[in-house]
Amino acid sequence: MKRELERYLNISDLKKYCPGCSHPLVARAVAEALAQMGQPSEQVILVTDIGCCGLADHYFRTHTVHTLHGRSTAVASGIAWAQKKRFPGKAPKVLVFIGDGGATIGISHLIEAARTSAPICVILHNNFLYGMTGGQSSSSTPLGWVTRSTPAGNSYPPISFFNLLRESGATYLARIFPTDRRLPDVIQKALNCGGFACIEVPELCTAYAVKWNRLTMKKLEEEMKKMGWEPQEFFQERHSPAKISQKEIRLEEIEIIGQPAVSRAFCILIGGSAGQGVQWASRQIAESAIQHGYRVSLKSEIPITVGTGYSITELIFSPRDILYTGISQPDAVFITSLPGWNRLRPRLSNLHSSHIVVDMSISEEEIEVLRRNDNFIQREDFQKCRKIHPVLHAFQTLLSSHRLFPSASGNVEQENGIRN
């Protein structure tokens, strides 16, 4: 048997835990369960975080991922969903080793994993305090227990992770002592339940909990009974997210109908207001540019109150990959409202742009700054011309003087003042 277990776990490493600590019993039971299932070790992913139980990722001979304190469940859920999608029917088993400290810190991750039926098996090593960091109390410390942070005894009622996860929709739950011989069978059930499973193992931390509370495994069992936290199992059928029809996110293909007409990046800054359709129009222009064979970058800026204030976009078309998406010298600027002008004004003082379209609401005095380089400036009364889409209209004026989008094929270089 030892040889079988060694396929998953370096058993001699378990001696590194404090004498009497329950963690080695649990690690061994996990290896036994995997061996009984005949699960290939390369088909097992163990995700851990901070805490003595998390040291096990050095001891297991499976894939292991060590995460931040309390985050193992969230990382494992992501891994499990991705593997399930990538290898339907053949996804590796994803296990989490978390302590009650990690569970306290990452409680929302556990709740979400149970609620969304993440296909993972969480082994919750509950020794009722933070062992690795010196024995501070956790959310599951029983009333009256002495810990590093409660030297006179814990006065806060503990949370039952079991009850919490049952209410959150876990598929399979078990509470079982590490000395119980059925532990490997329970782990197998959890690994095969098809949804979110959590096994809470009440453990002894000999370094702290035992020393300060004169515990033995028998006394721990009595304590659990007193709290109503006896060993038990719970199973509930869950809707598999796969069975609920979900709208697939489909990427739309854009048909390429032309070739770029300029040989360098062309940059446009657009400043307007909420309600002017600046973001929508910019996307239309971006899609057209893609149709004409350009690489395109589109960045947006809006205030937190999306329904009011400025609406800014930055568009770059390039015949080559766009490695930097910032714009310091735009080739064209469209200002379709005062809020857009006010937002972009600091960026427009030293402009060499060739094509500028500005709303009439910006005073002559204000736009004087744009005239320094003999730029082409067209003024429009966008507020009055309600039938014209401000951004598309401004873009039309640009197209009338710059051959950006010739629809014919062929290597058409720009001819109208675009610097190469």
Ligand code: SF4
């Ligand atoms: S500190 Fe506690 S939990 Fe950590 S290895 Fe020692 S006994 Fe186990």
